[in-house]
Amino acid sequence: MKELRKLAYRLRQDVVDMIVNGKGGHIGGDMSVMDVLVTLYFKEMNITKENFNTKNHDHFIMSKGHSVESLYAVLAEKGFFSRETVLKEFSQFGSKFIGHPNNKLPGIEMNSGALGHGLPVAVGMAIAERMNKSDNRVYVVMGDGELAEGSVWEGAMAGANYRLDNLCAVLDRNRLQISGSTEDVMALDDLHRKWESFGWHVIDVSDGNDIEKLCAAFEEARMVKGRPTVLIANTVKGKGSPVMENKASWHHHVPNEEEYKQIMSDLKARAEED
Amino acid sequence: MANIANKQMICDVLMEAAQKDKDIVVLCSDSRGSASATPFANAFPEQFVEVGIAKQDLVGIAAGMAKVGKRTFPMSPACFITARSYEQCKVDVAYSHTNVKLVGISGGVSYGALGMSHHSAQDIACMSSIPGMRVYLPSDCNQTRKLMEVLVKDNEPAYIRVGRNAVEPVYSEDNVPFEMDKATWVCSGDDVAIVACGEMVLYAKQAAEILKKKGISATVLDMYCVKPFDKDAVIEAAKKAKAVISVEEHSPFGGLGSMVAQTVSENCPKKCVTMSLPDAPVITGNSKEVFAYYKLTGEGIAAKAEELLNG
Numbered sequence: 001m002k003e004l005r006k007l008a009y010r011l012r013q014d015v016v017d018m019i020v021n022g023k024g025g026h027i028g029g030d031m032s033v034m035d036v037l038v039t040l041y042f043k044e045m046n047i048t049k050e051n052f053n054t055k056n057h058d059h060f061i062m063s064k065g066h067s068v069e070s071l072y073a074v075l076a077e078k079g080f081f082s083r084e085t086v087l088k089e090f091s092q093f094g095s096k097f098i099g100h101p102n103n104k105l106p107g108i109e110m111n112s113g114a115l116g117h118g119l120p121v122a123v124g125m126a127i128a129e130r131m132n133k134s135d136n137r138v139y140v141v142m143g144d145g146e147l148a149e150g151s152v153w154e155g156a157m158a159g160a161n162y163r164l165d166n167l168c169a170v171l172d173r174n175r176l177q178i179s180g181s182t183e184d185v186m187a188l189d190d191l192h193r194k195w196e197s198f199g200w201h202v203i204d205v206s207d208g209n210d211i212e213k214l215c216a217a218f219e220e221a222r223m224v225k226g227r228p229t230v231l232i233a234n235t236v237k238g239k240g241s242p243v244m245e246n247k248a249s250w251h252h253h254v255p256n257e258e259e260y261k262q263i264m265s266d267l268k269a270r271a272e273e274d
Numbered sequence: 275m276a277n278i279a280n281k282q283m284i285c286d287v288l289m290e291a292a293q294k295d296k297d298i299v300v301l302c303s304d305s306r307g308s309a310s311a312t313p314f315a316n317a318f319p320e321q322f323v324e325v326g327i328a329k330q331d332l333v334g335i336a337a338g339m340a341k342v343g344k345r346t347f348p349m350s351p352a353c354f355i356t357a358r359s360y361e362q363c364k365v366d367v368a369y370s371h372t373n374v375k376l377v378g379i380s381g382g383v384s385y386g387a388l389g390m391s392h393h394s395a396q397d398i399a400c401m402s403s404i405p406g407m408r409v410y411l412p413s414d415c416n417q418t419r420k421l422m423e424v425l426v427k428d429n430e431p432a433y434i435r436v437g438r439n440a441v442e443p444v445y446s447e448d449n450v451p452f453e454m455d456k457a458t459w460v461c462s463g464d465d466v467a468i469v470a471c472g473e474m475v476l477y478a479k480q481a482a483e484i485l486k487k488k489g490i491s492a493t494v495l496d497m498y499c500v501k502p503f504d505k506d507a508v509i510e511a512a513k514k515a516k517a518v519i520s521v522e523e524h525s526p527f528g529g530l531g532s533m534v535a536q537t538v539s540e541n542c543p544k545k546c547v548t549m550s551l552p553d554a555p556v557i558t559g560n561s562k563e564v565f566a567y568y569k570l571t572g573e574g575i576a577a578k579a580e581e582l583l584n585g
Contacts, residue, residue, distance in 0.1 A: 055343070059341075059342070103370055103371070109341055110337075110338075110341060110366070110370050111365060111366075111369045111370040112365070113365070114361050114365050116330075117334055117361070117362065117365055117366055119334075120330065120331045120333075120334025120335050120338065120362070120366075121334045121335070121337050121338035121341070121366055122338060123331070123334070123335050123338060124334060124335035124336060124337060124338020124339040124340075124341070124342075124346075125338040125339065125341060125342050126338075127323060127335065127338075127339060128299075128338065128339040128341075128342035128343065128344050129342055131299075131320065131321075131344070132342065132343070150330070151330040151331065151334065151362075154325075154328035154330055154331035154334075155331055155334065155335075157326070157328070157331075158325055158326070158328070158331055158335060161326075
């Protein structure tokens with residue numbers, strides 16, 4: 001677990017470099033979701049470079065597609081493409097590494113970017129995998145601001161209706177969106193009761209940046225039968241440096257030189273903490 | 275075989291294909307009855323998915339299933355599947371390149387008196403402008419069969435729009451000239467070229483018969499494949515004619531007429547006229563009454579041709 005935590009902070013540094021080099025990106029959400037992605041790709045999901053082009057692998061959809069930089073950092077670490085390439089090419093003219101997931105790249109199944117699409121697509125994958133009598137599981141990560149999209153709730157209804165226990169959704173509950181607090185923009189609470197009333201098994205992860213807690217939650221999700229599971233991962237937007245933590249203005253801020261130095265120093269220090 | 279609605283033919287072909295191919299899946303949004311898909315749902319419950327009245331979900335789920343190896347056919351009224359679900363068609367189907375065949379039933383003004391909410395007069399424009407999306411408007415049930423026999427086997431996204439009711443066939447069952455993605459030459463003539471799609475092809479054919487009696491020879495092109503657009507056929511037809519008429523059950527903007535005019539003006543400039551629905555909510559009536567009111571009939575098209583040739 002300690003190693004994964006270190007990895008998450010190292011990959012956060014890659015994200016910062018990507019965004020500074022590419023002169024754009026969604027840094028706040030990248031930082032909040034990084035521990036979820038690291039847990040999924042290095043502990044929970046059966047997705048490797050080798051099995052990705054076979055029928056035997058789990059499925060992942062980054063519904064909050066604007067946090068693609070964090071996904072790129074993780075996929076590079078998984079060996080789908082080189083870290084140097086993505087750091088150099090992200091957002092550059094003619095690059096394949098665009099600002100939202102694109103399935104022309106290895107390791108990515110579905111294009112996203114328009115919010116509210118991931119859950120219905122994940123429901124479709126889960127239905128199809130059940131038809132195929134396969135053990136492959138389906139994971140989808142959504143932002144919390146994204147939950148204002150009606151299509152999310154269409155997918156939530158269908159997931160419960162079809163009793164998709166091979167489906168696990170994760171909410172990156174960082175409580176901030178581009179205009180401010182999610183509760184001020186369009187109030188979401190009580191999310192636990194909302195998802196429960198839709199027929200889902202709901203797991204509140206008190207610290208969604210704690211890999212140990214995330215692992216336990218995913219393990220619980222695997223045990224649930226007859227309904228899908230949603231993890232409400234309570235995270236910190238901008239997690240990793242006080243320069244950006246819990247600041248809505250860092251939704252897509254590009255660090256200046258001074259901020260860059262401080263953030264990188266903070267991320268390195270966090271990686272070394274026990 | 276008795277004349278049947280195009281949507282029923284779609285269901286027939288899907289049932290034949292589903293017997294052999296367990297990856298064929300039909301999805302409906304509380305639309306199995308109107309889509310004529312109830313027989314499919316009853317015969318292949320394991321290959322049928324009901325999503326309820328949730329059209330965005332319909333297309334998203336179909337795309338997800340396709341990504342895991344299914345050949346999905348979401349079927350819902352054309353007005354909803356192309357407008358309510360437009361972003362899913364664009365992102366989850368075309369952009370993500372999933373093997374989804376979007377079936378828009380009761381297209382155009384099929385729903386007649388139900389009003390503009392239920393009419394799809396924008397679908398050719400919006401679907402054709404999505405990169406990677408093919409757009410088909412078959413003219414009769416026999417051509418629909420030929421088209422579907424290809425679509426149940428191929429792996430590319432597509433949108434198919436059909437009307438609600440059975441229409442008089444353009445082609446006889448035992449003689450359906452069909453080449454995938456190539457316009458069908460219904461007849462060939464030197465005076466006027468009429469390019470039509472969907473249910474308008476029948477009226478274009480009738481117009482050619484009326485004109486023939488008056489000594490005017492017309493080409494009728496059945497442009498069932500609106501996209502990929504068979505430019506070569508349009509250029510060939512336009513080159514030998516004195517004027518070109520396009521006919522469609524669609525808004526005057528961004529549909530077949532726009533594509534024909536664009537092609538003709540770039541390659542062999544000559545007079546082009548678009549016959550279509552108006553840029554307005556259409557008059558109340560069943561589709562035949564609506565077509566007659568806007569002169570989308572054999573007589574109306576023939577009169578327009580004469581006017582063009584004499585003007």
